[in-house]
Amino acid sequence: MAQQSGWMGHPRSHWRAQLEQETFDLIVIGGGITGAGIAREASLAGLKTAVLEASDFASGTSSRSTKLIHGGLRYLAQGHVRLVREAGSERAVLRRLAPHLVEPKPFLLPIYKGMQHGLIAMSFAVWLYDRLAGVDRSERRRVLNAKALLARHPDLAASGLRGGVLYHxxxxxxxRLTLATLQSATEQGAVVLNAAKVEGLLTEQGKTCGVWAVDGVTGESFLVRGQVVVNAAGPWIEDVLGLEASETRTAPSPSRVTHSRGIHLSFAADRLPLPHALAVQTRDGRLVFLIPKRDVTYVGTTDKRYDGDLLHPTAPDDEIAYLLDIANGLLPDAQLTESDIVGVWSGVRPLVQSGKGNDGQDTKDVSREDEIWVSEHGLITIAGGKLTAYRKMAERILTHVRAALPAGTGDWARREQLSHALPLYGAAAIPATDSDGWLRREAARLCDLHPLLTESNALTLLYRYGDQAASVLASAPPDLECPAAPILPGIPLLEAEIPHMIGRESALRLVDLIARRTELGRFRGRELSDLLNAVADRMQRTLGWSDAKRADEIAICRRDCHLTY
Structure with a gap:
C-alpha cells in the first residue's frame, strides 16, 4: 500500500487537519529561508504559526544561492554599511546555531594590475569588514605579497599579480539550513506544509485574516485562518500582492521588485583542485567566487536582469562561458571547458527597486537590503535581503506582527533570549567550541555501528543531519536490509535516507530529494542519470506512483538539474 509523505514524525494529513481546524496568530506565505526564519522567531515567541509553501521548501532562491554566509565585501563600496555589519555579525551566530551546516573557510582575494580596487584599497576594505563584523582575531585578514600568495596557491596566474588578502x-x-530552520519552528509548535499554494486571501471587515490554499497532493482547496498574514514569497511576492488586490477589488500597486538571475557551475574537485577558496574581482565590478566543497569546486555567480520562468530559470550559454573565462583567466593551467562541468544551477533573486528610476540599473548595483510594506488591509510583505541576515529580517517582520496582534499576545522576552542561543534542529548535541572534533568522533562511532558505512559517507550524513544522523540509520524500515549502503557506488546517498526524507522531511517529488534534501542535483546534476532512476524506483514503491508519474518526475528533475544529456 502506498504511504503518505510525512513531516517531523507525522503524516501529511495530520498537518493539513491542524491547518484547517485552528486559528493562527500568524500565517506565513513562503517556505524559503525568509519564511522559515520568520516562523522560527514567531514560534520562539509563543505565537501559533503556520507556514504554507507553494512548491517545496527552499525550491526558489533559497536552494540556488552561492551558499555563502557572508557580509558581502562589495556592498561596502555601495555604502551599505548596515547590511555588511549585520550580515557579518550574523555569521558567528549562525555558526553557533548550526555548526554542521555553517563551515568556516579561508578565502584568498588576489589583486592584479588594472583591477578596479587595488591591494591597498581591498586590504582596507577587508580590515573594515572584519571590524564591522566583529571577526575573531584568529580569522582576521592577512595581506600577502605576490610571492607569498603564489606559495600558497602556485596555480594562480602570475602575470600582473600584485598580492592579495587572506580572509574568512x-x-x-x-x-538544508532552510529545512533545519523550519524543523526548529515545528519543534516550537509551528505547522508547516509544502505543496500548499496560496490562491486567495480572506478579508473580513477590511482586514486580511486568512488564506485559501490548494493541496498539491490531493487537489483539495482549504482555508487557513489567522490574525496576521505575512507575504514572504520571495520572487513571487507580487503574485501574492495581486491576490490581495483581487480580493479587495483595488488596483494592483506598481511593481516594486526586479529579478536578477545568477548561475553557478561545479567541477569535480580533482579537475579543479583549490587549496583555498578564491574571490576575484571581474572587469565589470563584481566578485566571482571559486569555492572547494568536499568532492566539488563550484564557481559563481552571474548577475543579470531576468524576466522568465521564476521556478525554472535557464542557464544561458553566454553566462556559462563568462564563468569559464573567469576561472581559466585566474587558473590558466586548468583549461576548463564545458565538458568538465558536472553541475549547473540557476536561481532568481528578488531585488527591491529603489523608486529612483533604476529600471535600467545593472542588477549588481541594486541594493540587497530588505524592505517591509504593510498594506491598507494589514498584509505584511517583505522583499529583498540576504541569506546571511535571515534571522535579523525575521526580527524586523515581527516588530510589525507584534503591533498588529492584540496586546499581550506572545512571549517576546523568550524569543529574545533563545533566538541567538537555541541551536537549530540537528545541532543540539554538537558542541559549539569543538564541532569539527565532534564530527570526526561521531563519524567513527557510526562506522563502528554500521560496517558498510565509509568514513566519507558518515561525514556527509553528519553534515546533512547533524546529531540526527544516527537516528536516520537506526529508524530505517525493517525491510531495508542494508540501511548504511550507498544507493549507487561513489555517490553519497544512502538507502536509509530515502525513507527518512519521504517520511520525516516531506520530500514529495524526486526533485525535492535530489536538488534540495541533498546537494547532489546542484553540484553533480550532470552525472546523475543512473541515480535518478534508482531513487525514482524507491519513491515509486513508497508513494505508489504510476509508471507515467515516475517518468514525469524524472523529466522534471532532469530539467531542474540542467541535465542536458
Missing amino acids: EYVTDDA
Missing part, C-alpha cells in the same frame, strides 16, 4: 567566510548548504 562561511559556506553553507542553503536548502
Whole structure:
C-alpha cells in the first residue's frame, strides 16, 4: 500500500487537519529561508504559526544561492554599511546555531594590475569588514605579497599579480539550513506544509485574516485562518500582492521588485583542485567566487536582469562561458571547458527597486537590503535581503506582527533570549567550541555501528543531519536490509535516507530529494542519470506512483538539474 509523505514524525494529513481546524496568530506565505526564519522567531515567541509553501521548501532562491554566509565585501563600496555589519555579525551566530551546516573557510582575494580596487584599497576594505563584523582575531585578514600568495596557491596566474588578502567566510548548504530552520519552528509548535499554494486571501471587515490554499497532493482547496498574514514569497511576492488586490477589488500597486538571475557551475574537485577558496574581482565590478566543497569546486555567480520562468530559470550559454573565462583567466593551467562541468544551477533573486528610476540599473548595483510594506488591509510583505541576515529580517517582520496582534499576545522576552542561543534542529548535541572534533568522533562511532558505512559517507550524513544522523540509520524500515549502503557506488546517498526524507522531511517529488534534501542535483546534476532512476524506483514503491508519474518526475528533475544529456 502506498504511504503518505510525512513531516517531523507525522503524516501529511495530520498537518493539513491542524491547518484547517485552528486559528493562527500568524500565517506565513513562503517556505524559503525568509519564511522559515520568520516562523522560527514567531514560534520562539509563543505565537501559533503556520507556514504554507507553494512548491517545496527552499525550491526558489533559497536552494540556488552561492551558499555563502557572508557580509558581502562589495556592498561596502555601495555604502551599505548596515547590511555588511549585520550580515557579518550574523555569521558567528549562525555558526553557533548550526555548526554542521555553517563551515568556516579561508578565502584568498588576489589583486592584479588594472583591477578596479587595488591591494591597498581591498586590504582596507577587508580590515573594515572584519571590524564591522566583529571577526575573531584568529580569522582576521592577512595581506600577502605576490610571492607569498603564489606559495600558497602556485596555480594562480602570475602575470600582473600584485598580492592579495587572506580572509574568512562561511559556506553553507542553503536548502538544508532552510529545512533545519523550519524543523526548529515545528519543534516550537509551528505547522508547516509544502505543496500548499496560496490562491486567495480572506478579508473580513477590511482586514486580511486568512488564506485559501490548494493541496498539491490531493487537489483539495482549504482555508487557513489567522490574525496576521505575512507575504514572504520571495520572487513571487507580487503574485501574492495581486491576490490581495483581487480580493479587495483595488488596483494592483506598481511593481516594486526586479529579478536578477545568477548561475553557478561545479567541477569535480580533482579537475579543479583549490587549496583555498578564491574571490576575484571581474572587469565589470563584481566578485566571482571559486569555492572547494568536499568532492566539488563550484564557481559563481552571474548577475543579470531576468524576466522568465521564476521556478525554472535557464542557464544561458553566454553566462556559462563568462564563468569559464573567469576561472581559466585566474587558473590558466586548468583549461576548463564545458565538458568538465558536472553541475549547473540557476536561481532568481528578488531585488527591491529603489523608486529612483533604476529600471535600467545593472542588477549588481541594486541594493540587497530588505524592505517591509504593510498594506491598507494589514498584509505584511517583505522583499529583498540576504541569506546571511535571515534571522535579523525575521526580527524586523515581527516588530510589525507584534503591533498588529492584540496586546499581550506572545512571549517576546523568550524569543529574545533563545533566538541567538537555541541551536537549530540537528545541532543540539554538537558542541559549539569543538564541532569539527565532534564530527570526526561521531563519524567513527557510526562506522563502528554500521560496517558498510565509509568514513566519507558518515561525514556527509553528519553534515546533512547533524546529531540526527544516527537516528536516520537506526529508524530505517525493517525491510531495508542494508540501511548504511550507498544507493549507487561513489555517490553519497544512502538507502536509509530515502525513507527518512519521504517520511520525516516531506520530500514529495524526486526533485525535492535530489536538488534540495541533498546537494547532489546542484553540484553533480550532470552525472546523475543512473541515480535518478534508482531513487525514482524507491519513491515509486513508497508513494505508489504510476509508471507515467515516475517518468514525469524524472523529466522534471532532469530539467531542474540542467541535465542536458
